Amino acid sequence: MEHLRRFASELFKSLGNLLPIVAVVLLFQVFVFRTVPDNPLALAGGLAIVAVGIALFLHGLDLSIFPVGKNLSNQFVRRGSLGLLLPFGFAIGFAASIAEPAVIAVAEQAQLVSDGRINALVLRFVIAISVGLVLVIGVLRVLRGWAVYKVLITGYILALTLTFFAPPEIIGLAYDSGGVTTNIVSVPLIAAIGLGLANSIRGRSVLSDGFGLVALCVMVPVIGVQLYGIWVYNFGGAVAGAPVAESPEDPSAWVLGMIFGLAAIIRDVLPIVVVVLFFQFVALRRRLAHPLRVAVGFVMVLVGLYAFVVGLKIGLFPLGTLMAQQLITQGAPVLILLFAFLIGFAVTMAEPALLAIGEQAQDAAPGRISAFAMRVIVALGVAVGIGCGTYRIIFGGPFHYFIMAAYVTAIVLVFFAPKYIVALAFDLGGVTTSEITVPLVTALGIGLATAIEGRNELIDGFGLIAYASIFPVISVMVYAMVMEHFPRLRKETP
Numbered sequence: 001m002e003h004l005r006r007f008a009s010e011l012f013k014s015l016g017n018l019l020p021i022v023a024v025v026l027l028f029q030v031f032v033f034r035t036v037p038d039n040p041l042a043l044a045g046g047l048a049i050v051a052v053g054i055a056l057f058l059h060g061l062d063l064s065i066f067p068v069g070k071n072l073s074n075q076f077v078r079r080g081s082l083g084l085l086l087p088f089g090f091a092i093g094f095a096a097s098i099a100e101p102a103v104i105a106v107a108e109q110a111q112l113v114s115d116g117r118i119n120a121l122v123l124r125f126v127i128a129i130s131v132g133l134v135l136v137i138g139v140l141r142v143l144r145g146w147a148v149y150k151v152l153i154t155g156y157i158l159a160l161t162l163t164f165f166a167p168p169e170i171i172g173l174a175y176d177s178g179g180v181t182t183n184i185v186s187v188p189l190i191a192a193i194g195l196g197l198a199n200s201i202r203g204r205s206v207l208s209d210g211f212g213l214v215a216l217c218v219m220v221p222v223i224g225v226q227l228y229g230i231w232v233y234n235f236g237g238a239v240a241g242a243p244v245a246e247s248p249e250d251p252s253a254w255v256l257g258m259i260f261g262l263a264a265i266i267r268d269v270l271p272i273v274v275v276v277l278f279f280q281f282v283a284l285r286r287r288l289a290h291p292l293r294v295a296v297g298f299v300m301v302l303v304g305l306y307a308f309v310v311g312l313k314i315g316l317f318p319l320g321t322l323m324a325q326q327l328i329t330q331g332a333p334v335l336i337l338l339f340a341f342l343i344g345f346a347v348t349m350a351e352p353a354l355l356a357i358g359e360q361a362q363d364a365a366p367g368r369i370s371a372f373a374m375r376v377i378v379a380l381g382v383a384v385g386i387g388c389g390t391y392r393i394i395f396g397g398p399f400h401y402f403i404m405a406a407y408v409t410a411i412v413l414v415f416f417a418p419k420y421i422v423a424l425a426f427d428l429g430g431v432t433t434s435e436i437t438v439p440l441v442t443a444l445g446i447g448l449a450t451a452i453e454g455r456n457e458l459i460d461g462f463g464l465i466a467y468a469s470i471f472p473v474i475s476v477m478v479y480a481m482v483m484e485h486f487p488r489l490r491k492e493t494p
Helices: 002-033 040-063 065-079 082-098 101-113 120-144 148-163 168-179 186-200 206-210 213-235 251-283 291-330 333-349 352-364 371-395 399-414 419-430 437-451 457-461 464-485 487-492
Strands: none
Touching: 002 040, 002 291, 002 333, 040 291, 065 251, 082 120, 082 251, 101 120, 101 168, 101 291, 101 437, 101 457, 120 148, 120 186, 120 213, 148 213, 148 399, 148 419, 168 213, 168 399, 168 457, 168 464, 186 213, 213 419, 251 291, 291 333, 291 437, 333 371, 333 437, 333 464, 352 371, 352 419, 371 399, 371 419, 371 437, 371 457, 371 464, 399 464, 419 464, 437 457, 437 464
16 A cells, blocks of 8 residues: 555656646647647647656666665665775666666667667667766765866866767767766666765765766766767768557557567666676675565566656657647747747756755755755756757757857856855756656757758757756856855845
């Protein structure tokens, strides 16, 4: 009964995360387009399947992978064993990223839009290896006491330099890939490692040293994917993706498709299970406390992730494409920008990962940081970022010049912002793109690039997620600078 209540709670949270999207879409459908979408029941059904899938997925994680993974992190931190902690950091980063729903969604869209030139599975491996490597760097940073801003500045200079050499088809996707690595699966595990290390090492600050791992996990995939793109577009060939039947009429084909889909999901999630169980039984030589509960949770993770992927194809991707087409038909750029702004703000305010990080930051620095103020500032940053990215798609211009200007601005602000806020600001930028936001925003960008003459789906369609990740970093640092200069405002902030 208790598990049923917890699942119901997760389902209500998932539906709550969908409500802002539904509200904005209904607002535009009723008052702007004055029409009803074709197949509204299919769209609504797809959204419902997404909500159920996320609820099953999260509840399954709570029963199985999260408690075991967090316990492993705490055990390694207590023992102070670098020989175990670094391999565990790499393995958990790799496994969590390969199973991340948002990464799966973007990779599949990239393969589809590139006609198989970009392979979805290879792209996910590149991202996962990047996250694994950066977790090793992040753990060493906390252990050695390296300042996070030095690591971030070095990494982003390398990323921006590669942007001049990477093919234009890969640049937007590369920056988007950094924004989707930190989400449902990865953030709790990554945050547990960083905060656990900072708490256990004398002289470390939870605020300055405990945060920052998420930010690094956003940065390094940008580098990895650009290197992958340089190789693909200079030496690689097209790799045809597996055909997907949109509406199979043969029941046996539908059953086979379901079986193959579940098999693919098992393949995706299996790495994180293998990593957790290997370190549990082999490295620590401990038995699982509740093996049946862990097994049930694992099954829920599989079913939930499969439902999520199916719901994306039925509901969120078509919805994003539909809205893009309708907005273009109106011929009013201001309406497109308004829609992008409202979607960005509404969804970010309900983002669960943002709520969690904001509360942790408020607990770490009471009186200096307000969780609610952070949510508003980050939501405004996301809204402005998506608006700027949409403006670029509508009116044109090279993506790398726009995104480089934003990153250079963030790097300059690092030298002026209070040092306690830098790691947190970049972490907050990394948790703004949720499992619901990413598919919708990706579909919106690709839909706009498809509908506007002279735009390329691959070159112009990707990139919105990157804007949604970097602009909150800027807004949080500016907010902290204002609070430092006007402390009276901090007292008045709820």
